[in-house]
Amino acid sequence: MIGRKLRNRYEVLERVGDGSTATVFRAMDTRLGREVALKVLLPHVRENTRVRFFQEATAAAQLNHPNIMAIYDIDEEDGQHFLVVEYVEGDPLSDFIPSPPDVVIELGRQIAQALAYAHARHIIHRDIKPANIKVTPAGQIKIMDLGLALPREAKRVTAAGMIIGTPAYLSPEQAQGHPLDARTDIYSLGVVLYEMATGVLPFDTDDIPALLLQQVKQPPKPLREHVPDIPAALDNVILRALEKQPARRFQTMDAFASALKAAMPASAAESSSTQTRPPVESASAGPDAPAQEPLRIVLADDHKLLRKTLVSYLESNDAYLVVGEASDGDEALQQTLEL
Template structure:
């Protein structure tokens, strides 16, 4: 694939690979700019539901104009390839940053706030991300968060593709209702962002398991180790906010992402 030109995009290098698609760095030869191009897996192109979900990602993100959401430029199907062209983010993923160890408190709050603002914009459009994790959060060279991969996102009012009992997402970041295959709402993203905040501050996953089944049981039944027991410089107000974000019962979480933003702001004062 490297060196090939698809439509008006010259493929330069592979930057990511998943089960549903592969992401490449590419040059838009028409506009002479660098982009990221996500090409749907060939084995899924003939799967109508998979193709619809892939195309819906582009349609979803196209509705969202926010500095903390990675912009989509084009979606097309040509020469046997279905692809999405989007902004190329020069920087590192949050997961890469966490690999170096827990973040400073002010940095964790700043990145958490930016992510919450991007998700709040999506929620205002009635769009749930459903796969928030540090691997889907990029930080550019100016320190600006860009949320990626709306491939599992869902308009809140539509139930045609994802039925109850269809478990989609990344297990360590799933809310209890998501892990149980129940219908989800905005509060599943609040839970997942809480997990990301926990990871930023501790460098650890809050729920552990040797396999998927054990991890799901931990999410449903176990309480994570207290952040302040792992790191005593974390303000109690910040830990309280994160614990509320990760309440097992969604009714006990923040009702909206705007409330999370308010609590995170208070934690900085």
């Protein structure tokens, strides 16, 4: 792929990363003379994943906001479908875990304002997590991945009751497969900010069913139990976003953003500008680091709902690639041999 020119326009320069459904490349738009990113759909993906790929393009095309990655085009060549999107320089939000309160508030406020803009246009993200957010060198948030974003009028591409999203950041209603509204993103952003402020997730276990149960039933510990000197106002704001009942959370992202701004410590608020700290060093973040290949997985289980839920989770994580799944091992293995 490196060196190819797709549609006689997009010159592929380097591979940026591999996901379970697409590979991302840095490219040059030779017609407009600008760098772009190409998100190329992998050929083996299921039909519902293909539908979500085009759904991402449709959802993102409705949005024009400085904190949301822009989409420029969708195209295909020789049966290979790809999105042309804004190329964003920066570091993943995970590099800002943990952060001091003023950074949590400033970055959280930007995320909330971007999602408020999307919600006003009836777009629910459904998969807010650090891996889907970048921070530019100027300290600007960019929400990167709209692969699970759902326009209000869109047809479902997952079965009713299917759990979709990333378990550690799922709202209780997502964990139960219930219908969703914009308040699901409020909860997920609360999880992200809890992790940024404390360095730990509010709910964390290697057992996915246990984690989903915690999201539904277990109240989070106050942040001050992890960080004793955290401002009480910030503690209260994040805990309110993490209420189990949607009616007890902030009802809009605008309200969440305003509450975060009001929680800014006085010393930081008096500063002429809030500067985000440099991202922590990451052993895998170097520009010359090779792209990591996803772990290829074959799933065999006769419990269809459990199997489909696990597939949905794995496919949302770029570290895994599900190459076959069926009710028995022979059938799953046969799927992999046919690839």
